[in-house]
Amino acid sequence: MNIGLILAGGSGVRLGAEIPKQYIAVKGKTIIAYCLEVFGIHPLIDAVQIVAHEHWREKISSQMTKPVLDKFMGFSAPGSNRQYSIFHGLQDIVQYAKKTDVVIVHDAARPCVSQTMLTACVDACREHDGALPVLPMKDTVYLGDGRQITSLLEREKVYAGQAPEAFVLGKYYEANKSLIPDKIEQINGSTEPAILAGMDIAMIPGDEGNFKITTQADLERFRALIK
Numbered sequence: 001m002n003i004g005l006i007l008a009g010g011s012g013v014r015l016g017a018e019i020p021k022q023y024i025a026v027k028g029k030t031i032i033a034y035c036l037e038v039f040g041i042h043p044l045i046d047a048v049q050i051v052a053h054e055h056w057r058e059k060i061s062s063q064m065t066k067p068v069l070d071k072f073m074g075f076s077a078p079g080s081n082r083q084y085s086i087f088h089g090l091q092d093i094v095q096y097a098k099k100t101d102v103v104i105v106h107d108a109a110r111p112c113v114s115q116t117m118l119t120a121c122v123d124a125c126r127e128h129d130g131a132l133p134v135l136p137m138k139d140t141v142y143l144g145d146g147r148q149i150t151s152l153l154e155r156e157k158v159y160a161g162q163a164p165e166a167f168v169l170g171k172y173y174e175a176n177k178s179l180i181p182d183k184i185e186q187i188n189g190s191t192e193p194a195i196l197a198g199m200d201i202a203m204i205p206g207d208e209g210n211f212k213i214t215t216q217a218d219l220e221r222f223r224a225l226i227k
Contacts, residue, residue, distance in 0.1 A: 001046040001101040002122050003169070004039040004071075005089045008032050008052040008060065008108035009078025021213050022108035023056055027226050031213060033063040034111035040067035042115055044122045045104070049093050051076045051085045083187040087176045090169070099170025105190045106164035109213045111222065113164060120204050121166035129199035130167035132191045133206035134159035162206040165190045171199055 008022045022032040039045045048071045052060055057075050064072060076092045079085040086105055093103060102125045106113060117133060124131035137160060141153040175197035176184065187193060194201050213219050 001097055002044050003047040003049060003073075003093055003097055003101060003103050004045050004164075005086065005093065005103050005105045006032070006035060006039070006048060006050045006108050007082065007085055007089075007105065008050055008056070009085045010082070010107075010109070020056075021219070023059060024219065026219075026223055030059065030063055031111050031222070032060060032108040033065075035106065035108050035113065036060075036063075036068045037065055038111075038113050038115065038118070039104075039106075040065055040071060042118050044119060045071065047071050047073045047093075047097070049073050049076060049089050050108075051078055051089045053078055081185055081187070083176070083179075083184050083190070083193070086190060087180070087184060090173045090176060093169065094173055097169055099168075099173075101169045102166055103169045103172060104164045104166045107212055110163055110210055111213070112207075112210050112225070114207060114210065117207055117210060118164065121164050124202045124204050125166050125168060128202040129171050130165065130191065130194050130201040131204050132165050132201055133162040133210070134203050135162065135206040135208065136160075159203065160206070161189055161191060162210055163190065163212075167194055167199070167201075171197070175199060 010020060023030050039048050052075055076089040079088050104121055121131045137155050137158045141155055141158050142149045143151045172194055175193040179193055191201055213222055
């Protein structure tokens with residue numbers, strides 16, 4: 001079984017809107033609804049778990065299409081940070097899924113995820129413990145202390161990670177569980193616990209169009225695409 005774990009518990013403060021970005025409506029549908037539709041119609045996705053505050057759950061449910069409803073397994077409570085939210089979702093998923101199943105972690109604020117990307121993530125987990133879509137860095141990358149440049153990095157070896165990120169469920173759950181209660185607060189990216197646990201994570205090509213709606217400019221870009 002392949003389970004989509006959709007993260008919709010963020011506050012979206014960087015956008016400066018009155019409500020979290022994933023609940024902003026674009027052409028009559030919330031941003032999370034666009035995201036869920038992709039998971040709902042994908043033939044390799046068997047189940048969907050959503051991390052969201054109770055206040056927004058009715059709104060999410062009201063916009064679920066039948067394909068999403070048929071796969072929807074339930075809501076999970078958000079955590080104190082993104083990775084804790086993931087762990088809460090994993091705690092619920094392990095109640096109905098097998099250790100060998102695959103969990104695909106995705107942000108509700110990335111509504112442009114493609115069918116092709118989801119397929120690539122699932123396929124990579126047939127031979128690896130997980131998969132991370134990456135984009136090569138276009139600019140020269142430096143390390144600094146905030147005042148001056150301290151060292152150079154080889155651009156060819158530096159990548160920007162994207163979501164969705166896919167993992168073999170049992171191994172990923174244990175990797176996160178080992179970080180409870182304090183170390184998980186220091187995690188910034190979904191793949192970090194897997195790397196720390198020594199899991200075999202494949203890099204797969206990312207998608208420039210699979211951007212995260214973080215700023216007002218991102219929101220306008222998405223509105224233009226929908227038009």
